[in-house]
Amino acid sequence: MQAPSPAQTLAKPPIALLATIGALTFIDFLQNGMVAFAAAPIMGEIGASPEEYANVAVVYACVAVVMIALQGWLVHHLGLRRYLLASLASTAAGALVCALSRDEAGFLLGRVLMAVGCAAMLTSSRLAVNLIPPGPARFHGIKALATGLCTGTALAPWLASVAVDHDGWPLMFWLAAALAMLAMVPVALAMPGREGGATVAGQARLAPIAALGLGSFLLLHALQRSYYDFFSERWLLLLYAAAGLAALAYFAHSETRNGAPLLKLGGMKEARFLSGLALFMLCYLMLGANGYLVPLMLQRGLGQSWSTAGEFFALGLGAGVLTFAMMSQLLPRWPSPRKFFVAGFLALAAFGALMSRLTPTANLWADVFPALACYGMFIMIVMPTTAMQTFTGLTRDPAVFAHAQQVKNMLAQIGQALGIMVATVGQQWFASRHYDALTRGIAAGNARFEAAMRQLTDYFSTMADPVQAQQMAMAQIAQMVSQQSALLANLDHFRVLAAVALAGALVSLAQRVFR
Structure with missing residues (x-):
């Protein structure tokens, strides 16, 4: 292959190529974020229990993992242009099936089709960056990828809440289908066909x-x-x-x-890559855990509406978009990653500390928004920096580089599920401890308990007989204890998170892999 000329190296990449790179990550992170945030109303509309909805998520992730592994083989046989057009068509078809589905089976079919299409979008976006000749111009591709990622992540909760509040949850999938169809235009214009020199495919056994x-x-x-x-x-x-x-x-x-x-795993035994993979896993674990807990905290702990929770979660993640806009100016001048990792983990520690101090009377703008902004800063500082540093030692072999991207994105599916598991199991454990401690105080002789019982019994006596009023008062206290134990469990989670983040900042200072 002929080396690019200085003019090619410095020229800005074609708009269609940058639009393709950004659109792929935007669609992937937007649709996943909307589906995760709108889980409750979707479950209600399709008649699925939480267990059944979780099974849909598991099947989506499994299909995605397999399709990511097969990506190189498929690109080799189809060419990058036809592969991406087929992926976008599958995404659009799956989104339409989801929008029109009225039961769990139809929704599952739609999500499987979306997994087939969306599975390798992030990998394809990153590999499309390598179509830009090495040099300063390639950073435009990195910025397009990261911009699509962070804007898709930030807009997802807000768009999900708007869709449900106005026209119902199917609007989210109509939007995803429309975006997938629109993205076909820059793909058709910018992506090479089979003549593009696809990476060696390997054997699909x-x-x-x-x-x-x-x-x-x-x-x-x-x-x-x-x-x-x-x-x-x-x-x-x-x-x-x-x-x-x-x-x-x-x-x-x-x-x-x-x-x-299919994947050259033997060529990935580099300390820099393995360290970056561990950082990515931590980031995806945080995305899974906090994506589950933050809306729960805002709704059940602080008593906010579902739409308000979506708006403020989106605003907090939007602060990350502004953070990356500043980072994109700093990285070319000061590329050393250590300071960014330290700053990112300190932002995560601040998020955990601020969230752990919330009370049911917390002010959304003064107390909640700064915390969510710190979380957005962590995501948009650490993830792009890790992406730029992890694969630098693997660029000599295009096949190993492509396969390393696939491995990272396969692990991302597991990392987010692991984050949700850690959050949910931790919540059960912390909540049970607090519930036991609080119920020990519900006994005769406890002045605060007896005072609360008298007040509630007097209140319910206006609408029921004395025996029923006492039973209703006891049920109300039991509900308050359950809510209080759940809130305290949330606060414990964020305290642990703050401690983990501080440890991450210390490790970032001491490590010698990313300098």
């Missing part, structure tokens, strides 16, 4: 691919079910997880032994 899909399902199923069954069926869940890990280990072993693997 049935047994390893089946092991990858089954292992992902068992592991993710164990993580999802832990919300409901961790304390009652922990050994069965551990068995599922162990079987899933064994299947994934078989996939990894077969790929390293294969002469033409």
